[in-house]
Amino acid sequence: MRIVVLAGGIGGARFLRGLKQAAPDADITVIGNTGDDIHLFGLKVCPDLDTVMYTLGGGIHEEQGWGRAGETFAVKEELAAYGVGPEWFGLGDRDVATHIVRTQMLGAGYPLSAVTEALCKRWEPGVRLLPMTDDRVETHVVVDTGEGRKAVHFQEYWVGLRAEPTAHAVVPVGAEQAAPAPGVLEAVAAADVVLFPPSNPVVSIGTILAVPGVREAIADAGVPVVGLSPLIGGAPVRGMADKVLAAIGVESTAAAVAAHYGSGLLDGWLVDASDAEAVPEVERVGIRCRAVPLLMSDTAATAAMARAALELAEEVRA
Ligand code: GDP
Ligand code: CA
Numbered sequence: 001m002r003i004v005v006l007a008g009g010i011g012g013a014r015f016l017r018g019l020k021q022a023a024p025d026a027d028i029t030v031i032g033n034t035g036d037d038i039h040l041f042g043l044k045v046c047p048d049l050d051t052v053m054y055t056l057g058g059g060i061h062e063e064q065g066w067g068r069a070g071e072t073f074a075v076k077e078e079l080a081a082y083g084v085g086p087e088w089f090g091l092g093d094r095d096v097a098t099h100i101v102r103t104q105m106l107g108a109g110y111p112l113s114a115v116t117e118a119l120c121k122r123w124e125p126g127v128r129l130l131p132m133t134d135d136r137v138e139t140h141v142v143v144d145t146g147e148g149r150k151a152v153h154f155q156e157y158w159v160g161l162r163a164e165p166t167a168h169a170v171v172p173v174g175a176e177q178a179a180p181a182p183g184v185l186e187a188v189a190a191a192d193v194v195l196f197p198p199s200n201p202v203v204s205i206g207t208i209l210a211v212p213g214v215r216e217a218i219a220d221a222g223v224p225v226v227g228l229s230p231l232i233g234g235a236p237v238r239g240m241a242d243k244v245l246a247a248i249g250v251e252s253t254a255a256a257v258a259a260h261y262g263s264g265l266l267d268g269w270l271v272d273a274s275d276a277e278a279v280p281e282v283e284r285v286g287i288r289c290r291a292v293p294l295l296m297s298d299t300a301a302t303a304a305m306a307r308a309a310l311e312l313a314e315e316v317r318a
Pocket of ligand 1: 007008009010011012013048051198199200201203204205228229230231232235236237238239240241294295296297
């Protein structure tokens, strides 16, 4: 079975760990979000790709969900001593090595997809990890400041400002001119099923779908497309997805997110067992829906979610 998964960071990575356990023989291709990427201190940082790579490769800081286990912050402290910021970005020493290798390879002319493949030789994530594009795409968020509105980099909004200022728009800058990375469209065309993990619908999955050709390829693949809600009881399980959903005019409910993807894209949708009343609402818009526990409390619980998604895909296929 060939499975294609569109993934952001923590939500995507944790789901993938469960999926690998649920479908050990499957051939899994991950299309990773690169809209969160940022250039810091001359280094190219790809937070979502790294979260997937570290999580599946056993290098993740488990409790935090991002960054390296056993991390130290000497580089960050030394930069701060020089007064060089941003101070809000948690750049760890071990993590810096990844960014140095990536930046060096990009500088030598390798595309991000080749660099990601090279980094994965060390981490052996057990999936094929592809960036959504080799081109530069940067998500910007239009926020209220004291002196009117301005656009800031997604990382500044999310990490630096903790999504506190009201967001009015989310713009994947560069997406319109971007091309899917080599292998992305081919993987979708060859897939038996496409899964949307409980990743952020706006700044993770929404950004991947904004790369021209990706949404169309998924809609036209003629295979079941099944997603899992990142919202439980009308709120994100962690993070601030409700803020960016509000910015694009989507209500923070499992049903509203399904309707936002739409029946043209999505065939099946899983909501949490506590959101069972959303099932008929989702089915009314033409998306098959089931309510099952959606808390990724451990790998076994997450594997059960992945099995439920694959079962729903089989139902859709039949
Ligand atoms: P990010 O790039 O690190 O923000 O990660 P993703 O975009 O992949 O995933 C973020 C989303 O995962 C958030 O909107 C959370 O609500 C969702 N999430 C995190 N943990 C869980 C969980 O245990 N269950 C569900 N259903 N969603 C979760
Ligand atoms: Ca992210």
